[in-house]
Amino acid sequence: MLNFDKDRFIRIQSGAVAIAEEVRPLIRDLLGKGIERLYFMGTGGVQLLTLPAVDLIRQASNFPVDACYPAQVVLDPPAGLDDKALVVIPSLSGTTREGVELLKFLNERGVTTLSLTGHAETPLAREASYTYTNFAEDDTSSESFYLQTLVIALALLDEIGAISDYEAVLAELKIMPELLAAAKESYEPEAAKLAEAIKDEPYHIFTAAGSAWPEAHYYGMCILEEMQWIRTRPVHAADFFHGTLELVEPGVSVFLLKGEDVLRPLGERAERFAHRYTDKVRVLDAAGVALPGISPRVRALVSPAVLATLLQRVSAHLEVLRDHPLTTRRYYKRVEY
Structure with missing residues (x-):
């Protein structure tokens, strides 16, 4: 295959699914502390990659969830962006200008934040309330962010009792990295x-x-x-x-x-x-x-x-x-x- 490292790809996507081990207890803890709303705030294409997770939560529950542009939020924040909100900020580089400005804005308001980055030791990885860094680059980041945000959505839905098949779904997601690699080869x-x-x-x-x-x-x-x-x-x-x-x-x-x-x-x-x-x-x-x-x-x-x-x-x-x-x-x- 042209310019494709199968082992690297599988390792990165497996890392995306593996955040489930920490995400589920984190979501449980945050809900116990009073989190009542969830926002996804990415810049550019990475925000688009969060939308299936947003739609899943909306379709399966009444839990308040929204997707917002960081550059817009710092100028005109939505109601409810307070200490009862959790904001997920995805950024492959961890240095996206709008994301960094957003994080500073949210920290000043006491909002709980969770960053998803592809690189550690970056502003978004260091300064968010919580962070998961799963190394990726442009050629592997789409699948990685789709899987990470899906895991977050599923963990939330499971914790609020909106789904009953979390473990079964997660078991299937764990074999997806190899299946995605095989799909590339076939295609x-x-x-x-x-x-x-x-x-x-x-x-x-x-x-x-x-x-x-x-x-x-x-x-x-x-x-x-x-x-x-x-x-x-x-x-x-x-x-x-x-x-x-x-x-x-x-x-x-x-x-x-x-x-x-x-x-x-x-x-x-x-x-x-x-x-x-x-x-x-x-x-x-x-x-x-x-x-x-x-x-x-x-x-x-x-x-x-x-x-x-x-x-x-x-x-x-x-x-x-x-x-x-x-x-x-x-x-x-x-x-x-």
């Missing part, structure tokens, strides 16, 4: 073909629904736009028919990501439409990935990570074919803004 030939097919495309529409939507948004914005300078239009499948459909015509590239949750039909509706009006419809379907030992319940939960793991292989080939390393930037962390 490699198709990833190479897809990268070849799109390497000269100037523009893509990305759409999805349910837990697959954050990954569609993430891949368009953070990988193709930021890392490859390719224009994209991410649009939720529920909104596809309220504007974006008018941009579909022969030659327009439409990417559809399909998960395995109850909102899958929304994406399939967009898929049927796109096939009628353009010859460039690309579908990535989590349901087509072999995950032996994983129940339908858990397959629905891990669909975003599965899609991310396939798309990473596309990225690995795309950067070579386009002679444009994924680390190349013009502005991001290069100039003052």
Whole structure:
């Protein structure tokens, strides 16, 4: 496989699931101390990776949960951001400017914080109330954050009595790192073909629904736009028919990501439409990935990570074919803004 270290990948994703050993007792302790609200506050793409966990909590319970932009919070904080709130701050680098400013703001207000970073000895790792550092880099961070935030959501739901299958779900999550690696290997030939097919495309529409939507948004914005300078239009499948459909015509590239949750039909509706009006419809379907030992319940939960793991292989080939390393930037962390 092109530029892929299987052992490293499995080690990083196993580390993401392993935080469960500490997260569950931590959540229990914080609830006992009066925590009544949960916020996820990441900057950029990493915030998108938390959204499946946010939606899971909303769907399974009445526990107050929200996702907020750090840069917005420090200017206009939501009500309830006090000593009864827990704020989860994910940041791969642990140095994200907006995240560091947010943490200072929250510490001054006495808010309990939990940082998720890929690097220790960084401001967000050192100065949060609690921290979990699971080393990762760009090519492994999506799956890692999906899994870590899923574990946090499951631990909360278990502690408040909203689910009864925590142990069973966690047991399945523990075998996911190896299964994700196997999925990469199986998809490699198709990833190479897809990268070849799109390497000269100037523009893509990305759409999805349910837990697959954050990954569609993430891949368009953070990988193709930021890392490859390719224009994209991410649009939720529920909104596809309220504007974006008018941009579909022969030659327009439409990417559809399909998960395995109850909102899958929304994406399939967009898929049927796109096939009628353009010859460039690309579908990535989590349901087509072999995950032996994983129940339908858990397959629905891990669909975003599965899609991310396939798309990473596309990225690995795309950067070579386009002679444009994924680390190349013009502005991001290069100039003052």
